[in-house]
Amino acid sequence: xxxxxxxxxxxxxxxxxxxxxxxxxxxxxxxxxxxxxxxxxxxxxxxxxxxxxxxxxxxxxxxxxxxxxxxxxxxxxxxxxxxxxxxxxxxxxxxxxxxxxxxxxxxxxxxxxxxxxxxxxxxxxxxxxxxxxxxxxxxxxxxxxxxxxxxxxxxxxxxxxxxxxxxxxxxxxxxxxxxxxxxxxxxxxxxxxxxxxxxxxxxxxxxxxxxxxxxxxxxxxxxxxxxxxxxxxxxxxxxxxxxxxxxxxxxxxxxxxxxxxxxxxxxxxxxxxxxxxxxxxxxxxxxxxxxxxxxxxxxxxxxxxxxxxxxxxxxxxxxxxxxxxxxxxxxxxxxxxxxxxxxxxxxxxxxxxxxxxxx
Amino acid sequence: xxxxxxxxxxxxxxxxxxxxxxxxxxxxxxxxxxxxxxxxxxxxxxxxxxxxxxxxxxxxxxxxxxxxxxxxxxxxxxxxxxxxxxxxxxxxxxxxxxxxxxxxxxxxxxxxxxxxxxxxxxxxxxxxxxxxxxxxxxxxxxxxxxxxxxxxxxxxxxxxxxxxxxxxxxxxxxxxxxxxxxxxxxxxxxxxxxxxxxxxxxxxxxxxxxxxxxxxxxxxxxxxxxxxxxxxxxxxxxxxxxxxxxxxxxxxxxxxxxxxxxxxxxxxxxxxxxxxxxxxxxxxxxxxxxxxxxxxxxxxxxx
Ligand SMILES: Nc1ncnc2c1ncn2[C@@H]1O[C@H](COP(=O)(O)OP(=O)(O)OP(=O)(O)O)[C@@H](O)[C@H]1O
Ligand SMILES: [Mg+2]
Numbered sequence: 001x002x003x004x005x006x007x008x009x010x011x012x013x014x015x016x017x018x019x020x021x022x023x024x025x026x027x028x029x030x031x032x033x034x035x036x037x038x039x040x041x042x043x044x045x046x047x048x049x050x051x052x053x054x055x056x057x058x059x060x061x062x063x064x065x066x067x068x069x070x071x072x073x074x075x076x077x078x079x080x081x082x083x084x085x086x087x088x089x090x091x092x093x094x095x096x097x098x099x100x101x102x103x104x105x106x107x108x109x110x111x112x113x114x115x116x117x118x119x120x121x122x123x124x125x126x127x128x129x130x131x132x133x134x135x136x137x138x139x140x141x142x143x144x145x146x147x148x149x150x151x152x153x154x155x156x157x158x159x160x161x162x163x164x165x166x167x168x169x170x171x172x173x174x175x176x177x178x179x180x181x182x183x184x185x186x187x188x189x190x191x192x193x194x195x196x197x198x199x200x201x202x203x204x205x206x207x208x209x210x211x212x213x214x215x216x217x218x219x220x221x222x223x224x225x226x227x228x229x230x231x232x233x234x235x236x237x238x239x240x241x242x243x244x245x246x247x248x249x250x251x252x253x254x255x256x257x258x259x260x261x262x263x264x265x266x267x268x269x270x271x272x273x274x275x276x277x278x279x280x281x282x283x284x285x286x287x288x289x290x291x292x293x294x295x296x297x298x299x300x301x302x303x304x305x306x307x308x309x310x311x312x313x314x315x316x317x318x319x320x321x322x323x324x325x326x327x328x329x330x331x332x333x334x335x336x337x338x339x340x341x342x343x344x345x346x347x348x349x350x351x352x353x354x355x356x357x358x359x
Numbered sequence: 360x361x362x363x364x365x366x367x368x369x370x371x372x373x374x375x376x377x378x379x380x381x382x383x384x385x386x387x388x389x390x391x392x393x394x395x396x397x398x399x400x401x402x403x404x405x406x407x408x409x410x411x412x413x414x415x416x417x418x419x420x421x422x423x424x425x426x427x428x429x430x431x432x433x434x435x436x437x438x439x440x441x442x443x444x445x446x447x448x449x450x451x452x453x454x455x456x457x458x459x460x461x462x463x464x465x466x467x468x469x470x471x472x473x474x475x476x477x478x479x480x481x482x483x484x485x486x487x488x489x490x491x492x493x494x495x496x497x498x499x500x501x502x503x504x505x506x507x508x509x510x511x512x513x514x515x516x517x518x519x520x521x522x523x524x525x526x527x528x529x530x531x532x533x534x535x536x537x538x539x540x541x542x543x544x545x546x547x548x549x550x551x552x553x554x555x556x557x558x559x560x561x562x563x564x565x566x567x568x569x570x571x572x573x574x575x576x577x578x579x580x581x582x583x584x585x586x587x588x589x590x591x592x593x594x595x596x597x598x599x600x601x602x603x604x605x606x607x608x609x610x611x612x613x614x615x616x617x618x619x620x621x622x623x624x625x626x627x628x629x630x631x632x633x634x635x636x637x638x639x640x641x642x643x644x645x646x647x648x649x650x651x652x653x654x655x656x657x658x659x660x661x662x
Contacts, residue, residue, distance in 0.1 A: 028385070047549075050553055051552075052553070071552075072549075072552045072553050073552050073553075073554075073555045073556060073557050074555070075553075077553055078553065079550070079553040081546055081549070081550060082545075083546060085544070085546045085549075085550040087547060087564075087565060087569075088553075088569070089549075089569065098554050098556075098564075099554040101557055101564075102551075102554055102555035102556045102560055103555060109370045139511055146554065147553070147554075150554070150555065229643065273367050348565075
């Protein structure tokens with residue numbers, strides 16, 4: 001097991017760099033989640049760590065020692081690619097045993113270990129099947145078993161769960177966690193899926209446009225995004241452009257908004273308020289007629305849309321013509337068109353520098 | 360490519376014959392088959408006829424009517440007699456074809472790999488040279504090579520003929536193999552690499568097994584091209600080494616109406632192609648011995 005350190009990694013294919021000045025550190029034995037939109041350079045980064053691509057600049061170190069001159073076949077990594085890429089002319093057992101065979105282990109000696117890995121992904125019964133006789137999810141599990149069979153020191157997973165349905169996906173997440181904990185492999189895990197990233201990773205990063213926009217524990221990223229871009233990418237939050245009027249008070253599209261966040265202290269600066277969906281609370285029918293002395297951060301709103309989800313109801317409400325989303329526990333149903341009051345606790349208003357410029 | 364389509368044709372024909380195809384497809388296949396087979400009918404008839412003059416619909420005299428009365432054997436009797444040297448020509452054709460196919464693969468696989476996977480300076484030129492033997496008439500290539508080979512001592516030798524045959528055969532093989540490599544996901548080799556496979560191990564355990572069918576097609580094509588070449592063999596052999604095509608042309612050359620011997624020879628010359636078409640069909644079926652379960656891919660929803 002070893003730690004992974006990337007410093008100043010830059011890579012371009014033909015045009016402008018797709019990974020630029022990327023720095024990343026993964027502690028020994030932990031899982032690092034790499035979350036980012038399609039095309040931001042996640043696969044490129046993993047392939048550079050694997051040695052399949054050569055960085056244009058920067059260094060990659062395992063346990064402090066540079067591996068830039070070590071070819072992939074000697075880096076002791078296990079990689080699960082975005083597609084399972086099982087060898088079609090080998091059955092499941094042969095696929096899983098391939099890494100051991102390359103190390104010169106005799107098939108008979110390799111078998112117990114192959115069985116063990118297949119058991120880990122719960123596919124013992126499929127040992128004799130060929131890849132085309134497996135479902136997409138089964139193929140991905142074989143790919144995982146194949147990647148860990150040689151006890152690699154680094155495990156690189158490139159969206160290994162992208163082909164699975166929700167149920168299997170959750171099972172597989174647990175499975176990956178189990179496999180990783182049992183083997184203690186330092187793991188980098190690429191995904192589009194935030195739930196997946198937050199469940200699996202000890203530490204995660206949002207990658208935007210070729211570099212890491214923010215790194216931290218999953219909960220930190222969700223609670224304290226540092227830039228509008230990160231907040232927008234992580235989603236489930238309302239972004240309101242505005243200006244800082246005084247410390248602790250914003251002027252936004254929906255009116256004055258109090259915040260306990262005092263970070264950008266200069267008044268007049270363009271800022272964006274980020275209010276997570278679950279922090280926009282619906283406080284029932286407005287008590288008084290419109291306009292008369294409202295409480296702090298309390299707004300009149302009209303319900304525009306109601307969507308039920310597991311464990312919550314998602315309302316789209318309109319405040320002064322601005323659509324906002326509120327996620328509430330399932331306890332009371334408001335109807336479309338109803339006028340209600342929404343409240344935002346000042347400590348829930350996060351202020352981010354710069355304006356929200358959706359692309 | 361022709362051979363791939365050919366094997367497919369055989370399989371389609373079989374499916375149609377077994378009644379598995381759509382009626383329209385069956386009609387189409389029957390028409391295709393008739394169009395393909397029709398020219399062979401008069402050939403077969405002619406190969407058994409002694410006298411068959413226009414405008415007679417059928418021969419007026421068959422071979423078996425005159426058997427034993429002619430001063431020397433004719434038709435099939437002649438072809439299968441030692442005097443015809445058919446056996447040697449057949450062996451030459453097959454041996455040269457096999458060697459051409461093997462050399463075309465040995466040279467073609469690495470070349471196609473490079474052409475399909477890498478961009479390099481002069482790639483356009485390389486691709487142009489691959490087209491050249493198809494664009495330039497064989498006679499110009501042949502004469503040029505002849506002058507060269509005479510100097511190199513390759514004239515009238517088997518290696519000389521093999522080299523000459525490679526001129527048209529290799530480009531075809533390279534083109535087929537390039538397409539094969541273009542269809543091969545480089546991810547398999549990358550996956551093998553992360554599993555500790557060095558260059559040689561990747562080639563042996565991953566790349567070659569995955570392109571085996573494409574190689575079979577390319578080799579077959581090279582063989583078929585070689586076994587059909589007349590002009591280059593004729594020039595390079597200096598009349599010393601006979602193959603089926605040169606033997607056939609020397610018969611046609613002697614003029615006169617299509618006699619039974621020539622007709623029989625034409626049929627024999629067509630044999631390698633047909634034979635290998637069937638082999639290819641079987642080979643592609645054999646490589647599919649692992650059939651998916653009948654109810655599709657998802658047998659069990661495990662675990
Ligand atoms: N072989 C290549 N040649 C040229 N450009 C490439 C190549 N591979 C990737 N790119 C480009 O590099 C950028 C990053 O690609 P990459 O595959 O790393 O994205 P990703 O984050 O893994 O995306 P996804 O989530 O869709 O898999 C993309 O803009 C892509 O178009
Ligand atoms: Mg990717």
